[in-house]
Amino acid sequence: MEEMQAAVTAHLDQVSGLVQALSSELRRGMGPAADNLRAFVRAIDWTEPWLMCLMAFHVVLLLTAVGFRRNANLQLFLLFLAYSGVYLAEKMNKYLEEHWKSFASRNYFDRSGVFISVVWSGPLIFISVVSVVCSLIALCQLMVKWKRAELRHRARLARDKLD
CATH class of the missing domain: 1.20.1280 (Monooxygenase)
Known part of the structure; x- marks a missing residue:
């Protein structure tokens, strides 16, 4: 039972880390993606x-x-x-x-x-x-x-x- 609880806790910690990473990416906004798109369009003749x-x-x-x-x-x-x-x-x-x-x-x-x-x-x-x-x-x-x-x-x- 303790092994299962430890596995669930580890899984929840991993999901929490992923949610935090996604949240920080979303807070940064679309700026980096828009900059990359503008650079791509400008690089092409x-x-x-x-x-x-x-x-x-x-x-x-x-x-x-x-x-x-x-x-x-x-x-x-x-x-x-x-x-x-x-x-x-x-x-x-x-x-x-x-x-x-x-x-x-x-x-x-x-x-x-x-x-x-x-x-x-x-x-x-x-x-x-x-x-x-x-x-x-x-x-x-x-x-x-x-x-x-x-x-x-x-x-x-x-x-x-x-x-």
């Missing part, structure tokens, strides 16, 4: 043609996802495309790290893949979330339409029974 084309690609893909939100087959294709792009990001990062001189002024492609995650995978995941939300909205509308048709059918059957 956003006027490079390949980065502008990449941003344009993401905008076109997002507009396609929103514009064709009622087309379930296209939404599924966009999801497949987006998730395939995220899946291949690591291999793309390795390839681009080796061949960056042919298209970029600086090597943005680090081994940890932070850059490709931010400019490639992040927007693709966002687009896939938009696509899923659009699909869920369309599904909810279809369910409402189906239920109304079912209720009309039941009312018609009940009316025919009375006649």
